[in-house]
Amino acid sequence: MARISARTSAKKARSVARAPGRSGRPPNELAGEVEERILDAARKVFLDRGFEGASIEEIAEVARSGKPTIYARFHDKKGLFTAAVTKYVIAKQAQLENHSPSGTTIDERLASIGVIVLQEALTPEWISLLRLSIAEARRFPDLGGSVIRIMRERGTEIMMRLLAEVAESSEVETFPALGPGRLAMTARYFIDLILLPQVLRALSGEDIETLHAEIGPHVLQRVAFFLSACRNGGIA
Structure with a gap:
């Protein structure tokens, strides 16, 4: 019984430890919200910096997202620019x-x-x-x-x-x-x-x-x- 209790406590601890830094794709119900946030951020950064001056790093920061999340949805900066303009x-x-x-x-x-x-x-x-x-x-x-x-x-x-x-x-x-x-x-x-x-x-x-x-x-x-x-x- 003590072993089972210890294993259960360890699993809970690992779950809590992982929660703040959760990675990977968001749930399906949040995917649209994430993409919209990225495109809105991209539009703002492109308007402020121009295409050449805009960076994926800054767009990710404004979108409160990560570069891998952006690249998972858009092949490159050109694709992101096209999508942002079209959405608007x-x-x-x-x-x-x-x-x-x-x-x-x-x-x-x-x-x-x-x-x-x-x-x-x-x-x-x-x-x-x-x-x-x-x-x-x-x-x-x-x-x-x-x-x-x-x-x-x-x-x-x-x-x-x-x-x-x-x-x-x-x-x-x-x-x-x-x-x-x-x-x-x-x-x-x-x-x-x-x-x-x-x-x-x-x-x-x-x-x-x-x-x-x-x-x-x-x-x-x-x-x-x-x-x-x-x-x-x-x-x-």
Whole structure:
């Protein structure tokens, strides 16, 4: 009996001794949290240091993780950079997925979409990440294409849903470009018309606060032009 008691006590002691320094992969329920923490830390470090200046050591420190944990998920720094940028783009677009157009007229409903799109796009972090991705385009020839593809494909899907909510059945007759068969192309035109001019200005160094102050007038002007084209069949 004494031997059994001694062995049990020894096992408990070893268990306690191992607990603080537990190593290996985290449980499945924590794996997603660990990866998200790594990607968020990577984005912050890459934005602060640039690709060349960023190190896996610093990313691991910011993520409160270990280098082996990072390398178990990402082959190298290039793979981590690509994953961090892609995750951020997808998260940005997800902000629009639950948005519903507001307003009593089609002009107001379209304007509400345009405003939220620009508010999400014109942030210092988003613009800085776009600049960094553009600067590293030669090093990552596939990154730009994949990010643009994600932005275009998912952005078009989200915008198609929003535009479908904007146009009531009676209004589709007045604005044929908002009909189901033409909605995909119309959604892409709307995104380009509203988003691209202001994002390009931000990328070129114009003050983001100034661009935010112009969102209202810019959106109203573009919506009026957009609806005129939709009414006259000039889109799609």
